[in-house]
Amino acid sequence: MTLEAIRYSPGSLQILDQLQLPHVCHYEDLQSVSQAWAAIRDMKVRGAPAIALVGALSLAVELRAGAGGPGAAVLRSFVRAKLDLLLSARPTASNLGRAARTLLAAAGAGDPDLHQDDDDEDEGALRHRVIRCAEDMMEKDLRDNRTIGDLGARHILERVAPSGGQVTVLTHCNTGALATAGYGTALGVVRSLHAQGRLERVYCTETRPYNQGSRLTAFELVYEAIPATLIADSAAAAALAQRGVTAVIVGADRIVANGDTANKVGTYQLAVVAKHLGVPFYVAAPSSSCDLGLASGRDIPIEERPPQELTDLQGIRIAAPGIEVWNPAFDVTPHELITGGIITELGVFAPHELQAALSTTTSS
Numbered sequence: 001m002t003l004e005a006i007r008y009s010p011g012s013l014q015i016l017d018q019l020q021l022p023h024v025c026h027y028e029d030l031q032s033v034s035q036a037w038a039a040i041r042d043m044k045v046r047g048a049p050a051i052a053l054v055g056a057l058s059l060a061v062e063l064r065a066g067a068g069g070p071g072a073a074v075l076r077s078f079v080r081a082k083l084d085l086l087l088s089a090r091p092t093a094s095n096l097g098r099a100a101r102t103l104l105a106a107a108g109a110g111d112p113d114l115h116q117d118d119d120d121e122d123e124g125a126l127r128h129r130v131i132r133c134a135e136d137m138m139e140k141d142l143r144d145n146r147t148i149g150d151l152g153a154r155h156i157l158e159r160v161a162p163s164g165g166q167v168t169v170l171t172h173c174n175t176g177a178l179a180t181a182g183y184g185t186a187l188g189v190v191r192s193l194h195a196q197g198r199l200e201r202v203y204c205t206e207t208r209p210y211n212q213g214s215r216l217t218a219f220e221l222v223y224e225a226i227p228a229t230l231i232a233d234s235a236a237a238a239a240l241a242q243r244g245v246t247a248v249i250v251g252a253d254r255i256v257a258n259g260d261t262a263n264k265v266g267t268y269q270l271a272v273v274a275k276h277l278g279v280p281f282y283v284a285a286p287s288s289s290c291d292l293g294l295a296s297g298r299d300i301p302i303e304e305r306p307p308q309e310l311t312d313l314q315g316i317r318i319a320a321p322g323i324e325v326w327n328p329a330f331d332v333t334p335h336e337l338i339t340g341g342i343i344t345e346l347g348v349f350a351p352h353e354l355q356a357a358l359s360t361t362t363s364s
């Protein structure tokens with residue numbers, strides 16, 4: 001059985017509640033954009049691509065149920081308002097913003113300078129176009145992930161094992177089927193290496209405080225019988241120094257024009273250690289995670305999560321009462337530490353090549 005974070009059939013959207021993994025596999029129905037907004041904010045569904053897909057598909061569900069209208073102008077305002085709400089759920093990942101811009105363009109509401117409130121278009125055709133646009137996103141994400149997996153595996157093997165043999169990699173957070181439409185980004189590269197018989201082992205960090213590594217990545221790796229070892233976040237430097245790790249591969253929530261990359265907190269320190277030890281450091285993400293509109297990582301909004309996610313474990317307080325907490329969900333890895341490359345569905349690029357490579361093929 002395939003592991004699915006999102007189940008969609010026209011008009012019906014379900015998400016796997018990732019707060020209950022790995023012990024309980026419970027799918028929850030989402031019937032509206034506001035339910036999707038809450039599921040994203042509460043991290044029942046998470047991972048930059050999955051967040052964007054759930055947002056877009058929740059809009060498709062509402063549109064299929066007849067919400068919005070009557071008339072094209074009212075429907076356009078409805079779509080705009082729903083997308084504005086979704087964008088407020090989690091600020092760091094760029095994929096949801098990209099999906100929102102694509103959906104707005106499909107609704108004919110993308111350019112604020114044009115007068116788009118004329119009620120001259122058939123409401124049914126407009127509705128159908130937006131639904132179609134949202135529904136196509138799942139398939140594209142899955143396709144892109146498989147390409148990322150294969151391009152990344154090929155690049156890594158050529159660089160670190162040119163004369164054959166197996167590689168050992170380390171990854172952070174969860175970037176697998178649970179974070180995407182399926183297969184995964186950085187974990188897609190791991191899957192591809194494994195499928196080719198070229199993966200000796202993957203080390204996955206537990207990824208405190210939400211434990212995406214120990215709860216979700218470990219779950220995916222055990223599920224597929226991929227040789228894997230879980231380590232504490234604080235064991236990463238030792239693992240890189242002592243366990244024959246040949247590459248680090250992480251995902252991304254937002255990659256900006258100069259290649260600086262926001263990803264799960266803890267990524268930056270992994271990159272520093274990898275550079276110190278001469279281990280190539282890769283970022284794997286779809287081009288929808290790239291935001292060429294921002295010049296450097298300093299401009300990326302970093303989400304701060306509630307203190308309880310750090311002080312409590314499943315409702316039980318573990319931190320000393322009264323302690324002050326800073327709980328950023330992400331950090332920014334400067335481009336000069338991304339020494340392996342940035343793996344996208346369009347190719348593998350050095351950080352300084354990204355802007356030129358993507359601006360000819362995508363609109364950001």
Ligand SMILES: CSC[C@H]1O[C@H](OP(=O)(O)O)[C@H](O)[C@@H]1O
Nearest residue numbers: 046047048175179251252263264
């Ligand atoms: C395939 S992107 C996965 C991405 O999701 C993470 O964050 P979160 O679990 O908070 O949504 C993270 O930064 C990952 O690399």
